[in-house]
Amino acid sequence: MSRIAYVNGQYVPHSQGSVHIEDRGYQFADGVYEVFAVHGGKLIGEQGHLDRLTHSLGELQIKWPMGKRSLMVVVRQVVQRNHVKNGLVYLQITRGVARRDHPFPAECQSALVITARKMPPLDKAALSKGVGVITIPDIRWQRKDIKSIALLPNCLGKQQARSVGAYEAWMYNEKDEITEGTSANAWIVTKSGELVTRQVGQSILNGITRLAVIEAARASGLAFSERAFSRQEAAEAKEAFVTSSTSHVKAVTRIDGKPVGNGHVGELTANLLDLYVDFIESKGGPVVTNRWN
Amino acid sequence: MSRIAYVNGQYVPHSQGSVHIEDRGYQFADGVYEVFAVHGGKLIGEQGHLDRLTHSLGELQIKWPMGKRSLMVVVRQVVQRNHVKNGLVYLQITRGVARRDHPFPAECQSALVITARKMPPLDKAALSKGVGVITIPDIRWQRKDIKSIALLPNCLGKQQARSVGAYEAWMYNEKDEITEGTSANAWIVTKSGELVTRQVGQSILNGITRLAVIEAARASGLAFSERAFSRQEAAEAKEAFVTSSTSHVKAVTRIDGKPVGNGHVGELTANLLDLYVDFIESKGGPVVTNRWN
Numbered sequence: 232m233s234r235i236a237y238v239n240g241q242y243v244p245h246s247q248g249s250v251h252i253e254d255r256g257y258q259f260a261d262g263v264y265e266v267f268a269v270h271g272g273k274l275i276g277e278q279g280h281l282d283r284l285t286h287s288l289g290e291l292q293i294k295w296p297m298g299k300r301s302l303m304v305v306v307r308q309v310v311q312r313n314h315v316k317n318g319l320v321y322l323q324i325t326r327g328v329a330r331r332d333h334p335f336p337a338e339c340q341s342a343l344v345i346t347a348r349k350m351p352p353l354d355k356a357a358l359s360k361g362v363g364v365i366t367i368p369d370i371r372w373q374r375k376d377i378k379s380i381a382l383l384p385n386c387l388g389k390q391q392a393r394s395v396g397a398y399e400a401w402m403y404n405e406k407d408e409i410t411e412g413t414s415a416n417a418w419i420v421t422k423s424g425e426l427v428t429r430q431v432g433q434s435i436l437n438g439i440t441r442l443a444v445i446e447a448a449r450a451s452g453l454a455f456s457e458r459a460f461s462r463q464e465a466a467e468a469k470e471a472f473v474t475s476s477t478s479h480v481k482a483v484t485r486i487d488g489k490p491v492g493n494g495h496v497g498e499l500t501a502n503l504l505d506l507y508v509d510f511i512e513s514k515g516g517p518v519v520t521n522r523w524n
Numbered sequence: 525m526s527r528i529a530y531v532n533g534q535y536v537p538h539s540q541g542s543v544h545i546e547d548r549g550y551q552f553a554d555g556v557y558e559v560f561a562v563h564g565g566k567l568i569g570e571q572g573h574l575d576r577l578t579h580s581l582g583e584l585q586i587k588w589p590m591g592k593r594s595l596m597v598v599v600r601q602v603v604q605r606n607h608v609k610n611g612l613v614y615l616q617i618t619r620g621v622a623r624r625d626h627p628f629p630a631e632c633q634s635a636l637v638i639t640a641r642k643m644p645p646l647d648k649a650a651l652s653k654g655v656g657v658i659t660i661p662d663i664r665w666q667r668k669d670i671k672s673i674a675l676l677p678n679c680l681g682k683q684q685a686r687s688v689g690a691y692e693a694w695m696y697n698e699k700d701e702i703t704e705g706t707s708a709n710a711w712i713v714t715k716s717g718e719l720v721t722r723q724v725g726q727s728i729l730n731g732i733t734r735l736a737v738i739e740a741a742r743a744s745g746l747a748f749s750e751r752a753f754s755r756q757e758a759a760e761a762k763e764a765f766v767t768s769s770t771s772h773v774k775a776v777t778r779i780d781g782k783p784v785g786n787g788h789v790g791e792l793t794a795n796l797l798d799l800y801v802d803f804i805e806s807k808g809g810p811v812v813t814n815r816w817n
Contacts, residue, residue, distance in 0.1 A: 238545060249542035250550060252531060252637050257543060258616065259675040260553035291680070321624060323551065331614060331639075333675070333682035333707055344545050346624075370666035372677050381674040382552040382626070384665050387584070389626035414626055 235312040237305050237345040242312060245346060254342055255326040259333070260381035262325030262342070263287035267306065268440075268476040270353055272316050275476070276439035276516030277303065283437070284324075286523040287378045292335065293326050296343040305345055313347040319477060321346045323380065353479055358504055361484025361496050362398035364417075364473070366462055367391055369402035369410050369434075376433050376524035385413040399473055401465065401486070408459040410434045415475035416441040419460060419468035420499050426455035427464075428474075431522050440474040442517035444503055447510035453503075470497025480504040528605040530598050530638040535605060538639060547635055548619040552626070553674035555618030555635070556580035560599070561733075561769040563646055565609050568769070569732035569809030570596065576730070577617075579816040580671045585628065586619050589636040598638060606640040612770060614639045616673065646772055651797055654777025654789050655691035657710075657766070659755055660684060662695035662703050662727075669726050669817035678706040692766055694758065694779070701752040703727045708768035709734040712753060712761035713792050719748035720757075721767075726817050733767040735810035737796055740803035746796075763790025773797040 234245035255261035265284050268275040281299055288295060295302070306320055323344045329336035351357075371384045392400040392413070399412040410429060411417050416438040418428045426448065431437045448455050465471065469492040471483035480503050482496040491497075527538035548554035558577050561568040574592055581588060588595070599613055616637045622629035644650075664677045685693040685706070692705040703722060704710050709731045711721045719741065724730045741748050758764065762785040764776035773796050775789040784790075 236545060245545075248545035250545055252529060252538075252541040252543055252616075252639065254550070255679075257547070257550045258557075258673060259679050260673060261676055261679050264551075291676075292683075323545075330641075333679045334686040335679070335683045346545065348623075368666075372665050373661075373663035374677075379676050380551060380553060381676045383554055383584075383672050383674045384667075386548075386552050386554055386626045386628070390585075390628050393627040 237309050251328045254328050258331050262380045263378050264323040266476050267320040269315050269318050275511050279439040279517050279520035282520040290377050294341050296341040309345045309347045315347045315349050317352040318348050318350040358481050359496050361482040363485035364399045364401050364483050365392050365397045367400045369404050375436050388413040403462050407462050409465050412473050415473035415478050418472050419465050420470035422467050427460050430457040433524050444474050444507050446517050447506040470500045472500045480507050530602050544621045547621050555673045556671050557616040559769050560613040562608050562611050568804050572732040572810050572813035575813040583670050587634045589634040602638045602640045608640045608642050610645040611641050611643040651774050652789050654775040656778035657692045657694050657776050658685050658690045660693045662697050668729050681706040696755050700755050702758050705766050708766035708771050711765050712758050713763035715760050720753050723750040724815050737767050737800050739810050740799040744799050763793045765793045773800050
């Protein structure tokens with residue numbers, strides 16, 4: 232069955248979905264996006280994604296292409312029309328089409344594209360196979376809290392990881408602190424057993440899965456810290472993992488080619504994956520969703 | 525007469541030019557561009573643009589969509605079909621269409637879009653009306669030598685300038701040095717009379733007009749320095765101007781609301797505009813075009 236995309240007011244075969252060459256998303260990366268996980272037929276973290284989208288659009292002064300409720304109707308339509316039980320929804324909003332010129336155009340109708348894709352159901356066994364990450368300098372712009380489509384540095388970083396057989400690249404700033412992965416948040420369990428992920432701010436994107444894991448940890452009484460951690464701490468960590476809407480809670484067992492802890496998936500990591508799955512199945516996603524920078 | 529665009533192998537009415545929603549340019553800003561000035565029916569700085577494009581594509585490992593000669597045939601076709609005597613050509617190359625995933629796709633045909641636009645002929649009188657610039661923090665990524673389409677921060681900066689009635693925003697780094705404008709290189713004549721523009725490197729884009737002005741200055745025996753200059757030096761400058769393919773040599777007479785020098789267009793600036801126009805009319809653009817970072 233062919234995929235269906237929603238493109239500026241129309242449902243079209245995915246292969247025919249197109250936008251104008253002067254869409255500012257194409258010429259200027261002047262737009263934002265969200266990726267929703269679909270798990271067992273349900274959208275995960277809907278409110279979180281909408282809240283973060285509100286933040287991104289607000290910071291860039293891009294107008295909503297339609298009201299939030301209507302938007303979610305379209306999102307559900309795209310899920311249904313693509314028969315997605317497990318997979319993801321990709322939603323992109325740009326400032327729209329205008330004659331190429333850097334300043335915001337006076338009048339512009341925001342562009343909206345929504346696609347969906349089936350993926351295998353969340354598989355705890357597969358997620359519990361550890362992956363490797365490398366560390367690379369964080370060369371991105373200074374507003375990582377905005378989920379913009381200006382993802383070129385993220386692509387370069389991810390490609391660098393894949394070219395050496397690693398799953399992801401963790402980026403470090405000028406203070407040698409790990410900020411995050413190119414498309415996932417970074418977590419470690421330090422050698423003293425502290426569960427740590429970087430605090431929100433303009434240097435990371437606050438992931439919806441990150442928020443869900445934090446709430447799941449909190450609900451089960453697990454201690455954790457939101458603070459900066461260094462490459463050195465990561466190199467000496469007992470456990471490590473990444474979180475994202477597509478990676479869920481994925482164990483990291485090698486950093487820069489060296490084993491994390493004993494080189495096997497950590498106990499706390501495995502525990503958090505269980506807690507996360509239970510949490511999203513019962514709550515549908517994070518409840519506290521208003522801290523974006 | 526309607527504008528014609530070249531889009532992935534076809535000449536189409538500009539209004540109908542479109543690209544797929546999964547073009548990596550649209551989803552990831554995974555592409556590069558060039559803007560050629562057309563002056564009196566001639567392309568300016570052709571070799572410079574091609575050399576810089578070679579650098580940008582090479583750094584991103586994006587394949588040429590066709591050979592350089594063929595590309596220039598298409599560029600000239602677009603100029604002709606749009607009857608452009610004075611104006612500009614916009615050329616964009618992206619990594620192409622692929623299912624959304626950060627790493628580079630294994631197989632991908634680069635996408636190519638070329639458009640052209642008429643503009644009023646270069647008008648020395650108009651260019652000699654001074655404009656204002658503001659200074660703002662440089663929040664961009666760390667590879668400004670690559671002419672990528674990830675221009676969101678440039679758009680935000682330009683918009684910030686325009687919202688206070690300024691023509692351009694000059695960006696300063698963490699050392700309080702001016703790097704460049706959001707779409708033009710920045711130049712000053714210091715209070716001691718030194719003509720200065722920042723040296724090339726990963727913190728600026730080496731403009732083709734910048735190169736032409738440097739050569740024109742050199743040819744006429746004018747001393748100049750390529751070095752970092754501070755916001756303070758800019759604030760105390762005698763003269764200031766910006767260079768770009770669309771701004772040519774444009775006098776700056778206000779920085780952050782304060783007059784530059786006596787508030788009138790500087791002598792050296794006016795002289796350089798004359799030299800630049802003579803230079804491109806005789807040479808067609810800069811000759812030395814191989815220093816990109």
